[in-house]
Amino acid sequence: MKAKEIIKNIIDDFDRSCAAVTSSEEWNEVRVRFLGKKSAVTALMKQLKEASPEEKKALGKAINDTKAYMERCLEEKKKEAGRDEQKKLPDWSLPGRGQIPGKVHPLTTVRCQMEDIFIRMGFDIKQGPEMETAWHCFDALNIPETHPSRDEQDTFYLNKKNMVLRTHTSPVQIRTMLEQKPPIYMIAPGRVYRNDVLDASHSPVFHQVEALAVDEKITFGDLKGVIYAFLTELFGPQVKTRFDNSFFPFTEPSAEVYMSCFCGGKGCSVCKGSGWLEIGGAGMVDPEVFRAVNIDPERWSGFAFGFGLERMAMLMYGVPDIRYFYENDLRMLKTI
Numbered sequence: 001m002k003a004k005e006i007i008k009n010i011i012d013d014f015d016r017s018c019a020a021v022t023s024s025e026e027w028n029e030v031r032v033r034f035l036g037k038k039s040a041v042t043a044l045m046k047q048l049k050e051a052s053p054e055e056k057k058a059l060g061k062a063i064n065d066t067k068a069y070m071e072r073c074l075e076e077k078k079k080e081a082g083r084d085e086q087k088k089l090p091d092w093s094l095p096g097r098g099q100i101p102g103k104v105h106p107l108t109t110v111r112c113q114m115e116d117i118f119i120r121m122g123f124d125i126k127q128g129p130e131m132e133t134a135w136h137c138f139d140a141l142n143i144p145e146t147h148p149s150r151d152e153q154d155t156f157y158l159n160k161k162n163m164v165l166r167t168h169t170s171p172v173q174i175r176t177m178l179e180q181k182p183p184i185y186m187i188a189p190g191r192v193y194r195n196d197v198l199d200a201s202h203s204p205v206f207h208q209v210e211a212l213a214v215d216e217k218i219t220f221g222d223l224k225g226v227i228y229a230f231l232t233e234l235f236g237p238q239v240k241t242r243f244d245n246s247f248f249p250f251t252e253p254s255a256e257v258y259m260s261c262f263c264g265g266k267g268c269s270v271c272k273g274s275g276w277l278e279i280g281g282a283g284m285v286d287p288e289v290f291r292a293v294n295i296d297p298e299r300w301s302g303f304a305f306g307f308g309l310e311r312m313a314m315l316m317y318g319v320p321d322i323r324y325f326y327e328n329d330l331r332m333l334k335t336i
Contacts, residue, residue: 007062010040011069018073027081031074041067103333107207107325110313111189114209117233121226123185123211128172130191136171137164140292141250156193165193170250173212173304177293182300183215189309200321207309214285214295214302220253223282223303231259231279235316242276251283251304262315277315280307 014034021027033039044063104112115125138150148154149167156165172188189209196202213222224243231239240260248254257280261271271277282305287297310322317336319325324332 004062006040006044007066010034011066014070014073018077021077021081024078024081027074027078030077034070035067035074041070105325105333106313106317106319106336107309110316111207111209111309113234114230114307114309114312115187115189117230118187118211121185121229123187123213126172126176126186126188127190128166128169128175128188130166130193131158132164132166132171134162134164136174137166137168140174140289141170142286142288142292143249147249152195154195156195167194168192168306169208169210170304170306173210174289174293176212177214177290177295182295182302183213184302185213185215187211198323200323203310203322203326206322208306209309209312210304210306212285212302212304214300216300218284218301218303220284220303223284223305226303227257227282227305234312235259243282246281246283248281248283250286250289251281252286254281254283256280257282257305257307279311279315280305282306 014030017030017033021030034041036042041063044059047059119125134150138145138147143149155167158164169188169190169192172190173186176184176186176188187209188211190207191205192208193205196204198204211226213226224241228239228241231241238260242258242260243255244258246254246256256278258276258278261268261275261277263271263275267273267275283303285302285304290297290300290302310325313319313325314322319332319336
């Protein structure tokens with residue numbers, strides 16, 4: 001093959017390769033391939049030694065023209081590839097998007113509000129373990145072994161029915177009465193566990209805030225007054241309360257606590273047309289509970305009540321499904 005044909009083939013190959021360049025890396029590969037020490041052009045330069053004087057002059061000029069052509073094309077392609085890469089980079093001159101501020105979870109917000117109200121009423125905040133003995137969780141609270149709440153269908157047992165995941169925060173009340181002499185005014189907010197289904201109104205893991213007051217001459221009227229003061233502070237002065245007779249092993253007398261619905265008593269889907277919302281249980285501490293913790297029921301009396309934290313948050317923010325609190329959907333945090 002003659003030198004002119006070889007040079008033409010090299011230029012054709014170069015033109016195709018140079019046209020396909022889209023980045024600096026590809027550009028450098030083409031440059032090394034066609035102008036490097038092992039390129040076809042360099043190989044032609046070595047053949048000049050064997051050429052005659054007439055051929056050497058013509059071949060040398062053709063090789064130099066080819067190299068000059070390639071260098072011009074590569075220089076233009078380098079600028080073009082640089083502009084394309086620059087377009088792909090972010091525009092640092094644009095204003096920043098700004099930071100999305102963090103927000104407190106609604107359950108945490110409601111819990112802090114509830115704690116603040118009780119602290120201002122003179123109650124202390126107490127904590128206790130989430131893994132409890134059956135004695136603290138049931139026996140000391142006058143709950144017999146035959147009670148349905150002690151069945152495995154309701155309670156998570158950890159080992160041979162001795163250790164359980166607490167089903168309520170009432171064990172904290174027991175521990176406080178064992179460690180502290182009356183008078184006692186305390187609340188026990190915390191996480192509790194029940195072997196329950198997960199649906200719009202139930203969860204196997206949820207939160208409670210329970211209160212206990214032990215002092216001389218405490219009456220059911222004191223219980224009603226504290227609950228009313230708490231609900232009024234949390235939801236507003238328009239709130240009304242209602243107490244219906246009930247039964248709990250650890251309180252006597254016992255009552256279910258209702259508050260007026262936000263519909264103003266007219267009836268809606270939230271209160272199922274009744275105008276009232278059940279929010280928890282309450283009552284006077286049963287003497288058997290006092291005896292279990294070595295407190296004299298002839299001298300001391302007390303009341304206890306408990307509310308579900310999720311239920312309070314659902315009422316406060318109008319959340320229709322308890323599962324929304326645990327699904328990590330940021331849209332919920334942004335709208336509340």
